[in-house]
Amino acid sequence: MQKLSIIQATPGMVLAKAIMSDKGMPLCADGTELTEMLIERLKSMNILVITVKGRPVDTGVPDKTPEEKVGDMQARFARVKDDPLMGRIRDAIADAIYAEAREMQEREAEEKEEAGG
């Protein structure tokens, strides 16, 4: 599973995650195969980010692990690390990063299961 900018989308890629409008309306179900026309339509609807199955685009750099992301984030708090409010915010962001990673993992597991079965 890979998150891509709509600019990187090409026909044949398969959505790993449904595309929702900002109001929560589903625009495109997961499992949909992208076509030239669909990509143009998504662009015209200002959809900027999509999630597709597999890793069709080689970014050249390995993605950061959630642990690395959290480490980078905590380092940015160096100047306010003893502030109680900032500490709560830092922990909440770390939770958000891990939650996002878990969600990604679950989807990837589902994806593998589908591919296997």
Add this chain to the structure above:
Amino acid sequence: MSKAEKIKAITKKIQSLPTLPPVVRKLTTMVESPDVTAKEVGKLISADQVLSAKVLKLVNSSFYGFPGRISSISHAVVLLGFNVIKGVVLSASVFEIMEKAMVGLWEHSLGSAIISGTISRELGLHEPEEISTAALLHDIGKVLVRVSLVSDYDRITAIVEEKGCSFRDAEVEVLGVDHSEIGLWLSQEWGLPERLIIPISSHHEPQSAVKLKDRVAVVHIADSLVRAFGIGFGGDNWVGRISPAAWEYIDMSRLDLPKLMRKILADLEEVENFQL
């Protein structure tokens, strides 16, 4: 030297002020007239096709909460109101100056606008669109330093790198004032409304605002959070301390913090891919 004298000395050094396109000036006079109609405002903006395209792109992005639904400028004017449209036109113009020179600051500003919109909507504040616009413009003082005071800007960035201090501390060291004070001067010079000027001038010291404290608090918090999430570059890598008084003023404690951070993390995905 007093602050006012320092600003005066700085403005004397400025050879050329980043100029706004004539359409922004016309728009400013127009929206102040009591009997202007949405049709007239729409016509003025539509006359500039490039600008129209940018305005439509901005109003249809997630910052304003009407994604993909506004297809004409006149519709945008009716839905968002004169003040927001003026801010959007202004943002589109300012960022034309900024986008090329300072991609990092553009992303920082865009991210602040998204977070401000999310927080304002979650709290049910009035006119979240206008609060987003204020956040989009909160660092225009930095744009002025970068564009009009190039050698000072280079000294500031050198100090940040050398000392690992904040951009703002380095500004004070070099210029005697910071970008919020320069932003105040520039926004007055440009004739911006108070609702944008006050968040621009008070975003680092929210307690100094005597009016519009809720808007100032939101922009102040968003400026720090966008850094925490590592989006864009505001001149240094540090997360600034959020004023607990500002946090309490808009009653942030009533929001579920982990849930809010998850929402912001998802909302921010758009920043890197958004271009005007």
